[in-house]
Each structure stands twice: as structure tokens, then as C-alpha cells.
Amino acid sequence: MKYNQASKKKDFRPRRPGKKPASRPDFQKDIIRVLERAGSRGASAKYLQEQAGVRRHQTEAFLLVLAGMVKNGTVQQKRDRYYQSDQGQTAEAVVIKVTEGFGFVRPDEAEEDIFIPGRYFMGALPGDRVKITVRQGRGNLKEGEVLRILEEADYHFTGTFRMENGLPVVYPDTQMKGPVPVDRNETGGAKEGDKVSARIVKRGRRHFDHRAAVMAVFGSSQLASVCCEAILAENGIEKQFPPQVLEEARRIQEKGISQREIDGRLDLRGEIIFTIDGADTKDIDDAVSLTRLEDGWELGVHIADVSHYVRSRSELDAEAFGRGTSVYYANAVIPMLPKELSN
Structure with a gap:
């Protein structure tokens, strides 16, 4: 039987282990990275293939991805060179939300959050700083793809x-x-x-x-x-105060109000002044008084001036600044200042 020179024998020799063929999303990331570095010089298809590490048997798939990116506006083609499109600009952003199928990032210089499909998230977590490419999605919605994680948050x-x-x-x-x-x-x-x-x-x-x-x-x-x-x-809300803050509050409580301070204030300790808060109040820091006058009544409103005891740049000042406010929840409260002052 004659051997047909046109036919090919099947090669049963074991192949050398190599990398798995890159998926289309990987090709897209590689193309964008190369074009980002190339800038206004652009790049040829051959150069893109070389820089992306495309193997010979992957060439057809790679060129299909490149053509698709030109079609959807992510990449611009001018003759035989390719450029990063205005619709595919890169930006830095912070991840704000992640679900099983998608997530959102907040760019540094944009008014709206960017939708990121899950397959383009690269495992980024909330708080991570990422480099993304942004393109026009369906309708007026912009969507993007994470190119790389710049800073990992301690999540x-x-x-x-x-x-x-x-x-x-x-x-x-x-x-x-x-x-x-x-x-x-x-x-x-x-x-x-x-x-x-x-x-x-x-x-x-x-x-x-x-x-x-x-x-x-x-x-x-x-x-x-x-x-x-x-x-x-x-939400990072601490119930306990640092020892140095508690010690400072204790010293103020023990010192009390000096006679010098009393002499410089209006002394109303002889008046009947009562709180208007209920029995289950969390803070006792305001009250009223009612005094009969010849031509009517005088309503006194008395608010505790706790800030008087907080000296600038003190431990109490730094702690209060960090907390910002008292936190009320369910039937409890976490005060901005230790109870020696807040109550």
C-alpha cells in the first residue's frame, strides 16, 4: 500500500507540561496592560502577542479577543496598530462591596461607583485599592475590570x-x-x-x-x-476606655469644683432644678427649673458643660475626638467620655 504524503501521522509522543491556555479574560487583562505601558505609541498585534506570552496554538483565540475589544470600544485600531481607547481608561479605586456574582468599586476621581462583574474581580476585598479599566456597559451603566490589586486591606x-x-x-x-x-x-x-x-x-x-x-x-x-x-x-466602636483616659477622668472627678470656679459662676445650687429625662435615661446631663415671678414664670434650662473638663490635647480630648459622639443602641449607650464625666 502506498503511503499518502499528504496525510499526517498522529503524534502520540507525550507533550511537555506547560501553562494552561489563557482564558479570554486573561487575554483582555494582558492586552490592556501592554497598551497602558505603550501609551500613545500603541502596539502591533504581533507585539501584543509577544508581550502577553501567547503561544502558537492560542493565536486564533487571542486575535478573536482583540477583535472583540476593538468592536466594543475598549481598544482602538488605527491601521495595523492598537491603542488604549478613551472608553477603556484606567483608574485607581477602592473596593466598597463584594457579592458572589459582582461588586462595586469607588474611583478616586469619579462621582459614581463602578460595577465590576465577579469574573473580573481578581478576588479583591472591601477596602482594597485596585487598578481598574472602565468602559461603557449596557445603557448608561459603566462597568469595569480589576487589572491588579495595588494595596491589600487588612480585612x-x-x-x-x-x-x-x-x-x-x-x-x-x-x-x-x-x-x-x-x-x-x-x-x-x-x-x-x-x-x-x-x-x-x-x-x-x-x-x-x-x-x-x-x-x-x-x-x-x-x-x-x-x-x-x-x-x-x-463598626470599630470600643466599649472600654484606655487606662490613661480613665485615670484622667478619675483625677478630675476627685478634684471636684474649686472655690475659685464657684466664685466666678452663677450659683444656683439653692434652686430646685430637676431632670426632664425618664427613669431609663442613659445620660443625666440636662435639667430645668421653674420660678414664679411677679409678672409670670421663669423657665430655666440647664445643660451640663462636660467639655469644660476636657483640656486641649489631653488624653480625654484625643479619645473624644476619635469617638466623635456617644453611641446609643437598643437599651444601652457607649458614651463619648467616661461615665465619671458623662454621667
């Missing part, structure tokens, strides 16, 4: 601890949706349904590749008081 969050298929996870309360896996030896003794505080300790390229460690266990998520504790922790 802490609160959530509900669960066991799913024998694996520990935490469902975050805010900013992020979807379960975050927890290392088995980092559960902190949490039980099913507990409210916990957790921290990302290992990052991956995708959100379900991240790993968290439980830092604190508040208790059952079925209890309102426990949920309150978790909300406080999520």
Missing part, C-alpha cells in the same frame, strides 16, 4: 458561623456576601449559628479561595444582645 468582618458539608464557613454581615471558608484549626471554638468576628488570613485569586480565621466569638446569633455586640465590632 476584618463580622458574620455568622456555619458548617457546610463538614467545612467551617462564615457568612459576612456587610460589604461582602457569600460564605468565606475558615481554616479548621482557626474556628476559635465557634458553634453553628454563632456571631463571630473574623479576619482574612490567606488570599486567593477568587473569593472562594480566601481563608479566614475566627478572632472572637460573641455567642448565638439568635440573641439581640449578641447581634448588638457584633454591630459594634463591625
Whole structure:
């Protein structure tokens, strides 16, 4: 039988292990990175392929992606060169929300948040600073793609601890949706349904590749008081004051009001002055008085001037500035100043 020179024998020799073919999203990132560096000089298709590390068997797929980017306006083509489009400009932004399928970032110099499809998020977390490319999406909506993570946030969050298929996870309360896996030896003794505080300790390229460690266990998520504790922790509100602040407040309380201060003020201690707050008030810091006059009544309104005791640049001043306000929640309050002054 004659051998047909036109036919080809199948090559059964083992191939050398190599990289998996890049996916289209990876091609898009590579093209944008190369064009971003090239600037106004642009780049040829051959140069783009070389810089993106495209292998010979990937050429057709790569050129299809490039053509698609030209068609949707992400890349501009002028003769045989390609340029970064005005519709595909890059920007720096901060991640503000992540769900299982998408997320949003807030650019430094833009009035609106940018929608990012989940497959283009690169595993970025809330608080991360990222480099993105922005293009026109459907309708008036702009959408983007994360090119790289510039700064990783030390991401802490609160959530509900669960066991799913024998694996520990935490469902975050805010900013992020979807379960975050927890290392088995980092559960902190949490039980099913507990409210916990957790921290990302290992990052991956995708959100379900991240790993968290439980830092604190508040208790059952079925209890309102426990949920309150978790909300406080999520917002960084400290219930306890630093020792140096408590010591300063104690000294002021023990010192009391000097005779010199009394002499320089209107002394109303002989008047009947009473609070207008209810029995369950959290702060006793205002009151009224009522005095009969010859031609009517005099209503006195008395407000505690706690700031009088807070000296500029003192420990109390710094702590009050950091807290900003007292926090009222459920049936409790976390005061801006220690109770020695606030009550």
C-alpha cells in the first residue's frame, strides 16, 4: 500500500507540561496592560502577542479577543496598530462591596461607583485599592475590570458561623456576601449559628479561595444582645476606655469644683432644678427649673458643660475626638467620655 504524503501521522509522543491556555479574560487583562505601558505609541498585534506570552496554538483565540475589544470600544485600531481607547481608561479605586456574582468599586476621581462583574474581580476585598479599566456597559451603566490589586486591606468582618458539608464557613454581615471558608484549626471554638468576628488570613485569586480565621466569638446569633455586640465590632466602636483616659477622668472627678470656679459662676445650687429625662435615661446631663415671678414664670434650662473638663490635647480630648459622639443602641449607650464625666 502506498503511503499518502499528504496525510499526517498522529503524534502520540507525550507533550511537555506547560501553562494552561489563557482564558479570554486573561487575554483582555494582558492586552490592556501592554497598551497602558505603550501609551500613545500603541502596539502591533504581533507585539501584543509577544508581550502577553501567547503561544502558537492560542493565536486564533487571542486575535478573536482583540477583535472583540476593538468592536466594543475598549481598544482602538488605527491601521495595523492598537491603542488604549478613551472608553477603556484606567483608574485607581477602592473596593466598597463584594457579592458572589459582582461588586462595586469607588474611583478616586469619579462621582459614581463602578460595577465590576465577579469574573473580573481578581478576588479583591472591601477596602482594597485596585487598578481598574472602565468602559461603557449596557445603557448608561459603566462597568469595569480589576487589572491588579495595588494595596491589600487588612480585612476584618463580622458574620455568622456555619458548617457546610463538614467545612467551617462564615457568612459576612456587610460589604461582602457569600460564605468565606475558615481554616479548621482557626474556628476559635465557634458553634453553628454563632456571631463571630473574623479576619482574612490567606488570599486567593477568587473569593472562594480566601481563608479566614475566627478572632472572637460573641455567642448565638439568635440573641439581640449578641447581634448588638457584633454591630459594634463591625463598626470599630470600643466599649472600654484606655487606662490613661480613665485615670484622667478619675483625677478630675476627685478634684471636684474649686472655690475659685464657684466664685466666678452663677450659683444656683439653692434652686430646685430637676431632670426632664425618664427613669431609663442613659445620660443625666440636662435639667430645668421653674420660678414664679411677679409678672409670670421663669423657665430655666440647664445643660451640663462636660467639655469644660476636657483640656486641649489631653488624653480625654484625643479619645473624644476619635469617638466623635456617644453611641446609643437598643437599651444601652457607649458614651463619648467616661461615665465619671458623662454621667
